[in-house]
Amino acid sequence: MELYVAALGFGLISVSVIAIAAVGFTMQFGITNMINLAYGEVMIVCAYVAFYVNRAGVNVWAAMIAAALAGAVLSFLLNRFLYAPFQRKGTNLIGMVIISLAASLILANILLPIVGYDTSSYQVDQGPLLRWNGLVLTTAQIAIIVVAVLLMLAIHGLLRYTRLGKAMRATAANPILARNCGIPTQRVIDMVWLLTGALCGVAGVVAGMNSENFAVASGAAYLITIIAAAVLGGAGQPYGAMIGALIIGIVTELSAAAIAPEYKEVVAFTILVLVMVLRPQGLLAKRGALAAAG
């Protein structure tokens, strides 16, 4: 039993990491109609930015801000100079998926000669252990959870209570109508990429902190968990991604305790397959995967 309580603790941190990443991923898809398969690699690039800042003697939490900035800029540029031109050209959804995969390949292999094949890890002051009914977490882990909760609340506030959030929701629902109503959709989309890019950067760092070490090759594993969470919740739905992250995070960590940690991603994948067979539109979405392409 104790094993499972401890696993639940790990699960909470996983949930935090996945939620930050999946909300960014799903917002890119929901608002700009772009399944950005380079997301995992952007996370890794940001993780390495924070790694070098951290190694230069800066606190990892400050390095996280550098990573968020790097993620924002990189995602913005990726959209401005790669995705948006292709979308304007009228490339179909499939073409866009292939392009983002190619972008992911390019990012990973530019990064590889720079940082090498070896795994890296942050120097984190884990702080004193906190115990509560068998749940054991370090202060740094609690901090990750707090960061995630704050970010989720910020996203919620942004989407519900600000003009920008309203404009984002309008753009997601119908970009042409939104533009005709006087919403500067181009600027809204730029803001989406900056914000989700920052989320992606933070996600890269917390993922790196959570998994002892990381390497260029970790991008694919990150991406799969993110896709599972986003699809489970209903792709394009930020709240769905949060619920998806909650389920995937807890279930994978419990399964790691019950079966074996190597099969965490397999469990995430099994959930994904079940969702696709039983409820392809996801838990929250009204249209999602079933909607006509376009």
Added chain:
Amino acid sequence: MNSYYAATLAVYAAVDIIACIALNLQFGVSGIVNFSFIVFQSIGAYTAAVLSMPPDTANGAYQVYIGGFQLPFPIPWIGGAIAGGLLAIPVGLVVLRKLRSDYQAISLLVLSVIANSVIMNARTFLNGAAGIAQVPGPFSDQVDPLSQTYQLLYVGLTIPCVLLVWLVASRIVNSPFGRSLRAMREHEVAATAIGKNPVQLKMTIFIVGGVIAGLSGAILVGYIAVWAPSEWLYPETIILFAAVIVGGRGNNVGAMLGALLVPVGFFEVTRLIPATIGGWVPPPNLIPAMEWVAIGLLIIGFLWFRPEGVRPEPRRVFGGAPVPEDLVSAGSS
């Protein structure tokens, strides 16, 4: 260039051509973005390997795998092809029935990554990350595999497969069935409206592609004698996609050309890069990494500047039904 090298190149080219034709049937002709293509090639390779190898207790049991049937030549290749087709059935049933095309693509990508990680971690199934080694090739018990004769023999066994696959693929593309596939690719709703069943069409071509992919894996493993998870990471599928996009989507000649230009071409070009450039020794991982960057740029570049590829799909124009004589004369008078 010695004959061993020529034979190696010929076998690789044949395998890539077969694979690209299969991917072209799925992606180019039918619009199914099979990002787990390499998994189908891989199951063919593993199946052929365990069908042709002795039980794993042989050779001091240094590797662990299921099966080990020591079956003679055509059976491993046929088995590999069948395995590819069989795998396509459950995968297709989950992925192709309800999902939107871009969801299909990401699900298949996820499948590719997961399948690799499962095989890598399940050590007792197919020897895990180390992979299977010493796979005997066809007739290797009768002809010395290191001899020049054997190299020629292998090329001789491979070429008929290429021709067979080519024949089947052209028949499919030019048949009414191929027309239905293209109709589905262009406009699924319209194709459904005129009575085509898109799920059935997709499933059929997915299985056909799986069979051909399995065969390509079986041919490859017989020649290189090893198969490990590092051989079939998901970027390997992207190379084949690059080949089909460069060659020309929907055109079998294009797919063949793409196979020769991209995988084979890159293999050749890398050989020409000198170990030192003006006294500067590039780090060992730089060149392979730059190759991948080049593959990515190639895809993006072609999709931007020439999305139809080097050899575009031929425009198939319906000439119109024959007009009765009397109508023609009535029109001219």
